[in-house]
Amino acid sequence: MTNIPFLEVDLLTKRYPSPDGGDPLTVFENINFDIYKGEFVCIIGHSGCGKSTIMNVLAGLDTPTSGGVTMDGKELSGPSLDRGVVFQNYSLLPWLSALKNVIFGVKARHPDWSKEKVREHSYHYLELVGLVNGAENRKPSQLSGGMRQRVSIARAFAIQPKLLLLDEPFGALDALTRGTIQDELIRIWSGSDQTVFMITHDVDEAILLADRVLLMTNGPYATVAESVAIDIPRPRSRADIIHHDGYYKIRNHLVEFLAKRSKDLAGISKISGGQNDDPQQPKIVRPALDGVSSSEIDSATSPNLLKVKG
């Protein structure tokens, strides 16, 4: 893994003025974290701590009160096709078929491509999410919620953004559909060099999908307190992952944070014990390696462990 982060979130702060002229609402303050190229990072925190606001800043749809974000060494400003977003509510164009929704994004990304090439490329991504054989010609209103979400994932992947931003993309889906689309997401991501940043409320989903999970304290004055490494090799399957030695250590750590420490740490804007002597970075935690000998940790913490895609 290269030591230069792909995405650097630096002292990000968001405040809203009070409607009655009182103190402003500080949603979060001095948020710092880095993401490396090709990583799959989830962020978890209680409702209202500011996850969607961070996502919107990364997407270029909102601006922070102070602080900034750089991607590939360049300061972000405004939306860009280098960053693809999938929201919980699909955000498809209702008057276009599934295929045309994907084509719409691909055309914008590759204005120089021929009509045939755009169509072929778009169809390929719908195929990857299992949405062909007639479904590609249906409009969003003629598709189920799971199918619509697949279209929106296909559209985001088809534009091949360097950074894929997922805001609770599976929140509204039933468990079976959710599982299928999670598998498809991991399959497509595995075959690419894309970086994924995803909001979820589901700790099991985060453990299944992520290389790292960022934990946010409660707002106001929320911050990212920890970066929890998911030291479980890939490929991971829903059925097998629960038998991995580290699974419950990680799960208990995340659940305990959400149940207790997210409140205890709330309002403490500076978290001690930062990464690599950098007090501004969230503390790195490796629950799966608790009780593991240091020689085993040396091999388990090889930078490549987190990068092995399945």
Ligand SMILES: Nc1ncnc2c1ncn2[C@@H]1O[C@H](COP(=O)(O)OP(=O)(O)OP(=O)(O)O)[C@@H](O)[C@H]1O
């Ligand atoms: N325009 C606004 N004016 C004032 N406060 C706002 C505005 N937009 C958002 N907020 C506040 O900012 C905070 C963070 O909102 P955000 O949607 O980012 O949280 P979240 O962690 O994504 O929540 P959830 O998990 O419920 O989606 C909330 O307390 C919200 O009330």
